[in-house]
Amino acid sequence: MGKHVASTQVSGTADQVWAVVSDGNRLPDWLSPVGVVDSIEPAGALAKGSKLEASIGNIGGAKLNIKEAEAGKRLKWSAGPFIAHMMRMPMIVELTLEARGESTTATISYGSNPMMAPIMGMMTGLKFADEAPKTVQALKAAVEKG
Numbered sequence: 001m002g003k004h005v006a007s008t009q010v011s012g013t014a015d016q017v018w019a020v021v022s023d024g025n026r027l028p029d030w031l032s033p034v035g036v037v038d039s040i041e042p043a044g045a046l047a048k049g050s051k052l053e054a055s056i057g058n059i060g061g062a063k064l065n066i067k068e069a070e071a072g073k074r075l076k077w078s079a080g081p082f083i084a085h086m087m088r089m090p091m092i093v094e095l096t097l098e099a100r101g102e103s104t105t106a107t108i109s110y111g112s113n114p115m116m117a118p119i120m121g122m123m124t125g126l127k128f129a130d131e132a133p134k135t136v137q138a139l140k141a142a143v144e145k146g
Contacts, residue, residue, distance in 0.1 A: 003111040006132035010106050012143040014072040014099040017106060020142050021075055021095060022046045027064075030142040032134035033057055033079075033126055034064075046075065056080070057124030063090070073097055080116075081123055089116040091128070095139075108135045 010017055020026055024040040035055040042050065050066040059081050068076040073096065080090035091112040098105040110128045112120055121127065 002114065002117070003109055004129045004132040005107065005109040006136045007105055007107040008136040008140050009100070010104045010140045010143050011102070012104060013102060014097045014104045017097050017104045017139070017143050018072045020139065021097075022069070022071070024050065024052055026142065027052070027054065030135065030139040032131050032138050033124065033128075036060075057126040059124050065090075067092075072099070080112075080120060084116055084120065087116070089113040091116075091120060106136050106139050108132050108139075 020030060022045045024037055024046050027034045027037050033056045035057075038053045038055070038061070040050065040052050046066050047069045048066055052064040054062055054064060056062040056079065062079060062081050063085055064077050064079045066075070066077045068074060074094070076092070076094040078085065078090035079093055084090040089112070091110060094109050096107045098107075110132055112128070
């Protein structure tokens with residue numbers, strides 16, 4: 001699987017985009033692989049160290065661990081089923097935001113270990129090459145509708 005990247009221009013400031021992406025309860029609105037968020041620890045805006053449990057494709061109970069969070073600029077996390085984390089081979093996802101006046105360029109990248117990629121695809125039922133463009137388009141729609 002390797003790495004899959006997609007970008008889009010969002011009509012909204014980086015702060016407006018950040019308000020959507022840093023709200024863990026809104027992940028299903030824009031992060032296309034996520035169906036339902038079951039828990040967020042600690043409560044509040046996503047930050048480095050936040051831990052979420054969610055459904056990703058066909059898998060319930062998947063873990064998302066926020067590794068880096070820089071307001072208005074970058075959010076990076078590891079994601080996958082328990083087995084991927086246990087084997088130290090979760091998917092690494094990174095969203096970067098680049099302010100352009102009243103608009104923002106949003107870029108998402110999905111990367112995974114080549115040994116784990118086929119297993120992740122089978123377990124989730126997702127094709128992550130398709131998820132990168134779906135995610136940025138869903139983020140654009142979520143921000144622009146308000």
